[in-house]
Amino acid sequence: xxxxxxxxxxxxxxxxxxxxxxxxxxxxKDGRILAxxxxxxxxxTQGSATRMIDLGGKTLLPGFLDGHSHFxxxxxxxxxxxxxxxxxxSVRTIPDLIAMLAETxxxxxxxxxxxxxxxxxxxxxxxxxxxLTRDDLDPHFPENPVLVMHVSLHGAVLNTAGFxxxxxxxxxxxxxxxxxxxxxxxxxxxxxxxxxxxxxxxxHMPAPSEGQQLDAFAAAQALYAGSGYTxxxxxxxxxxTRPLYxxxxxxxxxxxxxxxxxxxxxxxxxxxTRGEPFKEGYRQHMRIGGVKVVADGSPQGKxxxxxxxxxxxxxxxxxxxxxxxxxxxxxxxxLVKLAYDNDIQVMVHCNGxxxxxxxxxxxxxxxxxAGRRTVIIHSQFVRPDxxxxxxxxxFLVSFFTxxxxxxxxxxVENLGRERAWFLSPTRSAIARGIRFSNHSDFxxxxxxxxxxxxTSVARTSRSGQIIGPDERITPAQGLKALTIDAAYQYGEExxxxxxxxxxxADLVVLDRNPTKVPIxxxxxxxxxxxxxxxxxxxxxx
Amino acid sequence: MRAGAAxxxxxxxxxxxxxxxxxGSGKTTLLNYVLRHAGGRxxxxxxxxxxxxxxDASLIERREEDMVNLANGCVCCSISAxxxxxxxxxxxxxNPPEHVIIEASGVADPVRVGYFGxxxxxxxxxxxxxxxxxxxxxxxLDKYVGSAVxxxxxxADLVVLNKVDLVxxxxxTALGTWLSGEVPxxxxxxxxxxxxxxxxxxxxxxxxxxxxxxxxxxxxHGEEYASRSVTMDTPLGEAAFRASVAEWPGSVLRxxxxxxxxxxxxxxxxxxxxxxxxxxxxxxxxxxxxxRTELVLIGLACQIDGETxxxxxxxxxxxx
Numbered sequence: 001x002x003x004x005x006x007x008x009x010x011x012x013x014x015x016x017x018x019x020x021x022x023x024x025x026x027x028x029k030d031g032r033i034l035a036x037x038x039x040x041x042x043x044x045t046q047g048s049a050t051r052m053i054d055l056g057g058k059t060l061l062p063g064f065l066d067g068h069s070h071f072x073x074x075x076x077x078x079x080x081x082x083x084x085x086x087x088x089x090s091v092r093t094i095p096d097l098i099a100m101l102a103e104t105x106x107x108x109x110x111x112x113x114x115x116x117x118x119x120x121x122x123x124x125x126x127x128x129x130x131x132l133t134r135d136d137l138d139p140h141f142p143e144n145p146v147l148v149m150h151v152s153l154h155g156a157v158l159n160t161a162g163f164x165x166x167x168x169x170x171x172x173x174x175x176x177x178x179x180x181x182x183x184x185x186x187x188x189x190x191x192x193x194x195x196x197x198x199x200x201x202x203x204h205m206p207a208p209s210e211g212q213q214l215d216a217f218a219a220a221q222a223l224y225a226g227s228g229y230t231x232x233x234x235x236x237x238x239x240x241t242r243p244l245y246x247x248x249x250x251x252x253x254x255x256x257x258x259x260x261x262x263x264x265x266x267x268x269x270x271x272x273t274r275g276e277p278f279k280e281g282y283r284q285h286m287r288i289g290g291v292k293v294v295a296d297g298s299p300q301g302k303x304x305x306x307x308x309x310x311x312x313x314x315x316x317x318x319x320x321x322x323x324x325x326x327x328x329x330x331x332x333x334x335l336v337k338l339a340y341d342n343d344i345q346v347m348v349h350c351n352g353x354x355x356x357x358x359x360x361x362x363x364x365x366x367x368x369x370a371g372r373r374t375v376i377i378h379s380q381f382v383r384p385d386x387x388x389x390x391x392x393x394x395f396l397v398s399f400f401t402x403x404x405x406x407x408x409x410x411x412v413e414n415l416g417r418e419r420a421w422f423l424s425p426t427r428s429a430i431a432r433g434i435r436f437s438n439h440s441d442f443x444x445x446x447x448x449x450x451x452x453x454x455t456s457v458a459r460t461s462r463s464g465q466i467i468g469p470d471e472r473i474t475p476a477q478g479l480k481a482l483t484i485d486a487a488y489q490y491g492e493e494x495x496x497x498x499x500x501x502x503x504x505a506d507l508v509v510l511d512r513n514p515t516k517v518p519i520x521x522x523x524x525x526x527x528x529x530x531x532x533x534x535x536x537x538x539x540x541x
Numbered sequence: 542m543r544a545g546a547a548x549x550x551x552x553x554x555x556x557x558x559x560x561x562x563x564x565g566s567g568k569t570t571l572l573n574y575v576l577r578h579a580g581g582r583x584x585x586x587x588x589x590x591x592x593x594x595x596x597d598a599s600l601i602e603r604r605e606e607d608m609v610n611l612a613n614g615c616v617c618c619s620i621s622a623x624x625x626x627x628x629x630x631x632x633x634x635x636n637p638p639e640h641v642i643i644e645a646s647g648v649a650d651p652v653r654v655g656y657f658g659x660x661x662x663x664x665x666x667x668x669x670x671x672x673x674x675x676x677x678x679x680x681x682l683d684k685y686v687g688s689a690v691x692x693x694x695x696x697a698d699l700v701v702l703n704k705v706d707l708v709x710x711x712x713x714t715a716l717g718t719w720l721s722g723e724v725p726x727x728x729x730x731x732x733x734x735x736x737x738x739x740x741x742x743x744x745x746x747x748x749x750x751x752x753x754x755x756x757x758x759x760x761x762h763g764e765e766y767a768s769r770s771v772t773m774d775t776p777l778g779e780a781a782f783r784a785s786v787a788e789w790p791g792s793v794l795r796x797x798x799x800x801x802x803x804x805x806x807x808x809x810x811x812x813x814x815x816x817x818x819x820x821x822x823x824x825x826x827x828x829x830x831x832x833r834t835e836l837v838l839i840g841l842a843c844q845i846d847g848e849t850x851x852x853x854x855x856x857x858x859x860x861x
Contacts, residue, residue, distance in 0.1 A: 177656035196656045203625050203660075239621045266621050269592065324689045328564050328647040358685060 003047025004034050005534060006505075011055025012513040016062055016483045017498040021476070026060065028505040031533030036499050058528055059513040061479070062498055063230030063506035064449045065486035067398040067437030068347075068377050071234040071258065072241055074220035075213055077119055077443065079108055083148060084120030087523075088446045091120075093127045097148070098140050110144055115165070115205065118148040119443070121157060123192070131181055132157045133191035147205070152301075153443070155179070155194030158201065163189065166201040213244055217253040225256060225538035227447040228527040230506035231486075231496065235261035235347060235377070236292035242276075245286060254285035255537055257506075259490060261292035261347055264327075264335055271342055278344045289490065290345030292377070293335055296326050296355040299380055300407045302414070304351035306381060310414045322354065329358050336362040340369055345491070347375040347398075353383045360389050370394055375489055378441075380423050381415070387425070390434050396489050397436040399424040399481070401456040402445040404468070408461030421468035426456055430477060437489050438481035453478045453514055454523035475515045475522065505534040555632060556640040557658030558743060561651030561693050562671030563680055567703040568644050569593050570735030571671065571742075575642065576600070576615050578739060582746055583614045585631045585638030589646050591619035620644075624657050632662055640666070640743050648689045652696035667815035669742060670697035671735070674708045674716055681723070694724045698816030699741075699794060706733035721791075728791050728816035730766075730841070738766050740839055741794050744815070765842035766794070771851055773834040773858070776803035779821075781857035786812075786819060788853060798836035799824070803858075812836060 004027035013023040015036060025042035027034040027050075035042045046052070081104035082089045083097045091097045097118070105116050123131035137146050137159035145162035149155075163170060170189040174180045178197030181190040193201065208216070224232045237245065237260045245260050262270055262278075270276045276288050297303025302315045305323040314321030332348075336359070339346045350356045356376060363374060375396045376382070380403060382390075390397065401424045403411065411420040422428075429436050438456055440447050456478040459467045466472070487497025495504050509528040517525070530538040560568050572586050573594060588594050594617060596609060603610040608618040608630075616638060620627055624643065631641055641663065645651040651668045658665030670693050673680075680690045694700060700720065705713055713731070720727050730741055739746070745768070779802050789796075796814035800821060809824040809832075838850065 175656065175659035177653060177659075196659065199625060199657070200660050203629055240626075263621075265589075272592075322688075324650075324692075325648055325685060329685050330564055331647065354685065 001044055002029055002034065004029050004042075004045040004050045006051045006053060007042060007046055008053045008055055008060055008507075009039060009042075011057060011509075012059040012516070013055075013499065014059060014061045014479070014513065014515065015499040016480065017500050023499065026499055026507075028507075028531075028534040031505055031535070033499060033501050033503050033505050035501060055509065059510040060499070061228075061508050061510065062483045062496065062503075063508045063530060063532065064228045064482045065231040065437070065490060065492075065496060066224070066229050066233045067439035067481065067486050067489065068235060068400075069233055069440050069442040069447070071220065071224070071232050071442075072238065073443040074223045075216045076208075078216040078219035078223070079117070079208075080104070080149075081116070081118040082120055083118040084151065085122055085125035087451070089120055092125070094132060094136050097121070097126075097132065098136070101137075101146065101148070102140060105141070105144065112143040113165075114144060115162075116141060116144045116146045118146075120151050121148045122151040131190070131192045133181075133183075134159045134163070134189075135191075137191070147201075150192075150194065152194075155192060155198045156201070157191040158193070159191075163201075166204040168193075168201055168204075210244065210247070213241075214248055214251065214253060217248050221254070221256050222538060224447060225530045225532070226527060226540075228449055228508035228510070228530055229256065229447070230508070230530065230532050230537075231257040231259065231490065231492070233259050233261070233289070235289070236263035236294070237261065239263055239266050249284040249286035252284060255532055255535075256285065257282060257532075258286045259289040260286070261289050264291055264293040267291045267335060268338060271338060271344075278342065290347060291335065291339055292347045292349070293332065294326055294349040295332060295358060296323065296350060296352050299351045299403075299414070300410050304381070305354040306352040306415075307354045307357065308419075311416055312414045323352055325355055325358060327358075329361065332358055333362045333365045336374075337366040340366050340372060345373055345375070347377050349377045351378050351380040353381050353386060356382055356386050360386065360393065363393050363395075368393060373489065373491060377439075378424075381419055382422075382425065384422075384425075384428065387428055387432055387434065390429075391432050395434075397429060397434060398489065399426055399429070399436050399438050399456075400441060400445075401426060401438055401459065402440065402452055403455075404459040405451075405455050405461060406445055408459070408467035409463045409465060412461075412465065412467070422471065423467060424456075425468070425471045426473045426477070426481070427471045430473060435485045435488055436481055437486035438478065448523075449482050450510070450514065450525040450527075451523045453482065454519070456481065457522060458519055475519075479514060505531060507531040507534075554664050555637060555662050556666040556743070557655075557663040558640065558642045558666050559645050559651040559654045559658070559668045560642055560671065561645035561649060561654065561668065561697070562647075562701075563673070563677075563686065563690050563693070564647040565676070566671035566673045567701075567735040568671055569595075571701070571703075571737060572617075572642065572644060572735075574735050574737070575739065575742065576611060576613075576617060579611075579613050579615050580739060580746065581614075582640060582739065582743070583636065583638045584616075584743075585641040586615070586617045587620050587624070587627045587631070587641065587643045588617060589620050589644055591617075591621075624654065628657060628660070628663065637662075642743075648686060650689070650692055650696060666744060667698045667818070668696060669699045669701060669737075669816075670694055671701045671703050672720075674702050674704045674713070674731075677702075678716070678719060691723060694720070694727070697724070698728070698818045700724065700727050700729045700816075701735075701737055702729050702731045703735055704733055705731045726791070726817050728794050730794055740768065741766050744795055744797060745837060745839065766839055767842040768837055768839045769850070771798075771834070771836045771838065771854060773801070773854060775858045776801045776806060776832070777834060777854065777857040778802075779804045782854070783821065785853040785857050786814070789814075789850065792841040793838055793850075794841065795839040796836055799834065800836070801832045801834045806832065 006028040009025045024039040026036045027045045145165035146159040148157040179194040180197040181192040296305040309320040309322045484497035487493045511526045602612040645654045800810040811824045
């Protein structure tokens with residue numbers, strides 16, 4: 001009997017497999033699960049050198065798999081201040097925000113003239129009831145250009161030094177498609193700039209060097225590992241950052257498994273020139289998962305694409321607005337066919353049902369081959385008849401139930417109750433046997449998988465409305481979307497997603513069991529420790 | 542965050558044109574035509590599908606990974622890293638282009654792409670949308686792309702109705718009626734094989750028109766467009782001038798020049814018309830230049846009636 005490196009006992013071990021779905025003990029050897037089951041069984045592998053971990057009643061689960069996110073944000077944000085409002089951050093007032101920035105400045109040891117950046121700013125959440133201005137920032141940060149990114153990522157508030165460093169003319173007229181907040185009764189820019197007013201600033205910002213970005217990989221992975229993820233994703237990778245991931249892998253900087261999906265705009269070229277190893281497995285924790293197409297926009301931004309119009313006007317006041325696709329059907333058809341012909345997985349971002357129709361058509365036009373594990377990312381406003389086609393075509397879904405909380409009220413207003421309540425219809429999917437993951441879309445919403453689990457179980461909006469009570473699922477069902485079914489989406493269900501002998505020892509320890517606590521307590525469950533192939537990669541202080 | 546080692550030049554005016562229109566309308570053919578017939582203009586072209594533009598190898602001077610430098614001073618680059626990046630790259634060249642053309646994607650709203658043209662050192666010259674004469678009406682009804690196609694047409698300063706050689710005369714007339722209905726005031730340039738004279742697409746090369754020079758009956762590589770010059774020494778009333786311009790027929794596709802206004806005799810006024818969009822803006826003092834109105838109009842050959850236009854402007858003379 002081989003000797004285990006580690007044995008976990010005295011906890012709630014949730015295996016995500018077998019009729020019970022639980023175990024008393026788990027043994028790890030050489031990065032894989034050696035034994036899992038009853039204490040008697042597992043303890044037979046105990047040797048003199050085995051490290052015994054007493055879970056003390058805590059919960060052990062398979063490490064979470066990222067259904068969908070943009071890992072590059074973690075790299076960029078590694079040096080930024082979190083100025084988000086609760087529950088994403090702790091900023092409620094302008095002094096809170098200033099304090100957060102000051103703390104980051106001190107922690108980074110920023111020198112005079114170096115940019116201080118914050119993210120997650122949302123003026124509508126501040127107690128002061130107004131936007132942040134440069135007059136708020138200037139007294140505290142006279143020597144540093146400051147840029148506070150708006151939560152939408154489409155704008156920012158800058159201090160005077162920031163505008164100067166970006167060569168922004170405070171008195172310049174607002175360009176078409178832009179928004180520049182002005183000081184009352186004056187023409188002077190006050191601080192907040194959005195969309196096309198923001199673009200020139202964005203272009204002037206010094207980019208971190210490649211070396212700085214590579215150095216940020218440790219902190220970026222710590223962010224994900226700290227949320228219990230052991231497999232992470234960037235989809236699509238920006239063409240400019242794709243080589244960065246390869247470099248990070250080559251330099252041995254990855255300790256979590258990273259899966260990159262190529263941007264659809266460069267996909268045909270990369271297939272033609274064999275520019276990416278689409279078929280290869282992990283090398284130094286990195287592999288290319290396939291291609292990601294972004295076929296429409298955001299529902300709350302009214303740039304998704306629906307078959308029926310919204311109840312509210314379009315982004316520019318249009319009547320009977322139903323959004324528009326981001327890609328022509330012919331192009332989508334070509335991409336899907338090219339991927340299928342080369343045995344490459346396709347993921348398509350679709351929020352509106354008209355966009356989903358386009359993807360279903362594309363799959364059919366490509367001959368509707370089986371076993372492709374094509375993934376609809378978000379699939380937010382899918383129709384019931386489309387769910388039936390998902391079954392017929394063997395499609396997978398990565399749902400985004402966090403929308404119920406963050407934008408549920410907005411969706412009811414824009415789409416009416418019937419469509420809004422059917423967003424991310426997890427229960428209807430389960431009823432049809434459709435396998436799905438559930439994601440953060442970080443940095444659109446926070447990484448926290450327990451928050452994602454809570455939204456799938458409670459579907460409660462900010463106002464307290466339950467967005468589709470009939471689509472709520474159980475915590476056990478919700479956990480599958482973070483583990484075994486997410487592994488299935490990656491094609492790695494033989495290696496990950498459940499605690500079974502032979503699988504990788506990718507593990508997460510939570511302070512409480514999500515299947516046993518009151519529902520609203522789920523979102524407050526904390527990650528205690530995360531293991532990647534038996535090695536601890538995060539431990540709560 | 543992008544690598545902005547050198548900041549964007551604040552001065553300098555790089556003209557910016559958006560070429561939009563659905564797949565198959567002929568954007569790539571048009572852009573290829575432009576690069577081949579640049580005629581001394583330094584043009585930068587930003588395309589979606591770098592492989593598809595198919596530039597004649599004999600024209601290529603130097604090829605980089607995502608940028609092609611032509612022997613005639615033009616450059617073509619790909620959009621894959623994003624509009625903002627591509628625009629910055631072109632503006633930061635040692636010898637930047639005089640005019641940059643961006644190909645908007647098949648479903649993109651070219652007006653929104655045009656917003657990038659408001660970022661110094663760029664100045665938006667025009668939004669040009671191509672329509673395939675054979676398929677445009679059908680496309681406008683398509684359940685997936687119909688509203689996007691109509692939005693493109695409605696946002697255009699200039700509509701290029703391409704492939705007219707593939708439709709009958711009757712169909713052309715019907716198309717004209719349909720377009721005028723869907724896109725009120727549309728300025729349409731009919732053509733085939735994406736051939737649009739650069740004077741129509743990008744304006745007349747060089748600064749404001751030379752006083753006294755006449756360009757009547759100009760031809761450009763066999764395409765039919767004409768240019769007319771108008772010169773008037775008497776100052777014009779602003780309101781009447783604006784009213785007169787609003788009456789100009791759809792066959793006037795471009796106009797440019799200096800206007801002498803009775804309302805403000807001290808300053809030159811710059812007049813620019815690109816398709817449906819035009820502006821009259823105050824410029825510098827006349828100084829030693831003789832104050833007079835000088836305009837060059839470009840439009841469909843045989844359809845710009847210089848006399849009628851002149852009569853309209855005559856009526857705008859102060860006190861008329």
